[in-house]
Amino acid sequence: MQAWFFTEMPYPHLPPMEEMSTMRVSLPSKHFDPKVGADLYNRYLDEYMIADDLGLNMVLNEHHQTATCMDTCVPLTAAILARQTSKGRICILGNPIANRGDPIRIAEEMAMIDCISRGRLDAGFVRGVPYEVFAANSNPTQTVERLWEGIDLCIKAWTTTDGPFNFEGQFTHRRAINIWPRPLQSPHPQVWITGSSDLENIKRAASRGITFATFLQPHTKVKWMFDAYRSAHVDTGMPDGGGTSYMPLVFVGDNMEEAEKGAKALTWYLDAKTEPQYRNPPGYVPVDFNVAALKGTFTGRTEAMRKQSIEYLKDQGVLIYGTPDDVVKQIKRLHDLTGGLDNLLMMMQAGFLDHASTVKNMTLFAKEVYPQIRDLPRSQPLNVKAAAE
Amino acid sequence: MTSADMKSRLMNVGGVELEVDIRGSGSPLLLLSSEDQLENHLPLVDALAKTHQVIIPTPPGFGHSPRPDWMTNVDDISYVYLDLIESLKLPKVDIVGFSLGGWIAAEMATKDDSFIGKLVLVDAYGVKIGGPFDVDIEDMWTQHPDKVAAWKWHDTAKGKRDFAGMSDDQLTVVAQNIETFARYCWEPYMHNPKLKRRLHRIKTPTMVIWGANDSLTKPAYGKAYAELISGAKFETIASAGHFPHIEQPDAFMKTLNGFLA
Numbered sequence: 001m002q003a004w005f006f007t008e009m010p011y012p013h014l015p016p017m018e019e020m021s022t023m024r025v026s027l028p029s030k031h032f033d034p035k036v037g038a039d040l041y042n043r044y045l046d047e048y049m050i051a052d053d054l055g056l057n058m059v060l061n062e063h064h065q066t067a068t069c070m071d072t073c074v075p076l077t078a079a080i081l082a083r084q085t086s087k088g089r090i091c092i093l094g095n096p097i098a099n100r101g102d103p104i105r106i107a108e109e110m111a112m113i114d115c116i117s118r119g120r121l122d123a124g125f126v127r128g129v130p131y132e133v134f135a136a137n138s139n140p141t142q143t144v145e146r147l148w149e150g151i152d153l154c155i156k157a158w159t160t161t162d163g164p165f166n167f168e169g170q171f172t173h174r175r176a177i178n179i180w181p182r183p184l185q186s187p188h189p190q191v192w193i194t195g196s197s198d199l200e201n202i203k204r205a206a207s208r209g210i211t212f213a214t215f216l217q218p219h220t221k222v223k224w225m226f227d228a229y230r231s232a233h234v235d236t237g238m239p240d241g242g243g244t245s246y247m248p249l250v251f252v253g254d255n256m257e258e259a260e261k262g263a264k265a266l267t268w269y270l271d272a273k274t275e276p277q278y279r280n281p282p283g284y285v286p287v288d289f290n291v292a293a294l295k296g297t298f299t300g301r302t303e304a305m306r307k308q309s310i311e312y313l314k315d316q317g318v319l320i321y322g323t324p325d326d327v328v329k330q331i332k333r334l335h336d337l338t339g340g341l342d343n344l345l346m347m348m349q350a351g352f353l354d355h356a357s358t359v360k361n362m363t364l365f366a367k368e369v370y371p372q373i374r375d376l377p378r379s380q381p382l383n384v385k386a387a388a389e
Numbered sequence: 390m391t392s393a394d395m396k397s398r399l400m401n402v403g404g405v406e407l408e409v410d411i412r413g414s415g416s417p418l419l420l421l422s423s424e425d426q427l428e429n430h431l432p433l434v435d436a437l438a439k440t441h442q443v444i445i446p447t448p449p450g451f452g453h454s455p456r457p458d459w460m461t462n463v464d465d466i467s468y469v470y471l472d473l474i475e476s477l478k479l480p481k482v483d484i485v486g487f488s489l490g491g492w493i494a495a496e497m498a499t500k501d502d503s504f505i506g507k508l509v510l511v512d513a514y515g516v517k518i519g520g521p522f523d524v525d526i527e528d529m530w531t532q533h534p535d536k537v538a539a540w541k542w543h544d545t546a547k548g549k550r551d552f553a554g555m556s557d558d559q560l561t562v563v564a565q566n567i568e569t570f571a572r573y574c575w576e577p578y579m580h581n582p583k584l585k586r587r588l589h590r591i592k593t594p595t596m597v598i599w600g601a602n603d604s605l606t607k608p609a610y611g612k613a614y615a616e617l618i619s620g621a622k623f624e625t626i627a628s629a630g631h632f633p634h635i636e637q638p639d640a641f642m643k644t645l646n647g648f649l650a
Contacts, residue, residue, distance in 0.1 A: 141568055281530060294552045
């Protein structure tokens with residue numbers, strides 16, 4: 001099992017939660033103090049460098065117009081870390097290719113980062129969470145098509161080394177595509193994709209050897225998605241290519257009291273507020289989900305986790321916390337319950353969790369937890385017989 | 390809803406499947422409903438069906454009309470509806486379009502108005518009047534649903550829909566309509582940048598009817614829209630928002646009948 005450090009780079013110094021209707025999309029930027037922001041950027045980058053020193057991998061993402069995430073341009077942070085770290089893998093999870101468009105520019109950026117980092121890049125692509133469509137003004141009914149057209153074009157651009165080609169697709173029209181540089185890893189960096197419900201999309205990723213990742217979901221739902229992935233991955237050489245990835249909140253403490261305190265600080269992320277129209281833009285989820293929403297039986301992923309106790313979240317595998325040995329047990333349980341977990345993506349910093357606590361969390365994990373879980377077996381294709389054929 | 394002479398069928402129009410209701414008899418009238426399809430079962434349809442053959446098509450992706458992948462904007466819908474008129478072999482047709490339906494009607498008329506008797510646009514979307522920083526049509530997708538309802542309705546109680554009392558099929562249509570509306574109208578938001586430059590082509594007698602209290606598409610926008618169509622009349626309905634035919638059906642019908650007569 002590979003372990004990855006993650007912070008979403010929050011800006012938590014906001015008016016009281018009860019005075020805000022939303023932390024995303026429309027919270028005025030007068031609440032952002034650039035001097036405080038400058039300190040936070042540098043602190044978060046330091047934490048990634050410490051993670052690298054400790055032997056952890058790094059996972060980065062971007063969001064827009066939100067206090068929950070100050071990283072608005074993940075190729076920038078990845079480029080900084082490509083130069084300032086030396087050991088761990090750097091996973092961009094991901095490039096918001098459906099919202100950003102311009103897959104060729106993304107292909108160039110990834111190739112450059114891969115070269116600077118000397119082949120340490122994992123290049124993820126995301127459809128983008130619902131509220132992202134507003135900042136990007138991308139049509140929410142077409143994000144899946146835009147995602148796949150972008151991924152296909154990006155991979156074609158990385159792997160075409162004998163001169164230019166033209167592309168006339170549904171969303172992108174380009175001529176004389178011929179990117180310089182090309183990636184250091186051959187044929188290209190490992191591609192990752194995220195998902196939270198769409199099984200067809202997950203199977204499509206699996207059949208191409210793309211690594212699958214999902215975040216902050218109950219373990220039963222994680223297994224449901226992982227099984228879909230494993231069932232479709234029989235032809236492409238698992239466990240060598242692709243794999244399963246999951247992100248819980250993680251806090252490791254010297255004792256239970258310290259761990260609970262850290263765990264509670266991390267749940268800031270789950271309590272982040274968003275107005276209803278941003279949570280479910282028209283056509284973002286399939287029609288049957290919206291029928292359920294009209295009946296009041298579907299409220300979205302993070303809504304289901306809001307205001308739950310840390311004990312409940314721990315049982316669900318959404319929040320892992322305790323002493324190092326407790327945490328080892330919880331990770332092994334999660335590995336069993338999900339049928340095999342290859343990449344543990346850990347949100348180890350959120351909200352007001354300070355630098356010292358974050359570093360202690362990472363250090364305890366790297367020194368006392370990671371050695372005990374590193375050799376957990378890789379995910380296997382579900383249909384072993386078909387895989388052998 | 391169950392008028393004896395009501396027919397609902399799926400028609401194939403130029404390779405596109407369209408759900409089409411045809412009710413009543415008399416001179417043909419094409420009724421183009423709003424994005425929420427609130428009009429299809431209103432008493433005003435029965436009233437019109439007494440003197441007209443009322444034809445109510447459902448655009449691809451709304452109701453039970455499937456949406457082919459290539460259809461991405463309102464311009465596409467207008468061509469399919471022109472095919473529909475041709476296939477029904479109607480010599481002269483009045484058109485009444487509500488909200489999105491008004492936009493479709495305007496698009497149709499700019500392409501060919503030779504078959505149109507009279508044209509009525511009610512609180513229609515479709516054109517951009519102001520500059521890049523001007524809000525012509527309030528953004529109903531970035532604001533709280535309660536605020537959007539207050540924009541649309543003079544009396545928000547009249548806009549309440551009983552989702553709990555709907556069947557799964559009805560709810561599927563509601564969800565489908567919400568999705569398809571965004572597919573067609575997300576960007577450019579609620580307008581075709583070309584339409585403003587084409588409206589001068591409409592020579593048919595036109596009336597633009599507007600809710601005096603419409604805060605989504607304000608009366609000033611409706612008046613500017615009407616001024617782009619030569620000779621178009623502009624009338625407002627008092628104490629009504631974006632759906633004057635629902636909030637003030639009597640006043641609306643009086644204005645409509647006065648024009649169609």
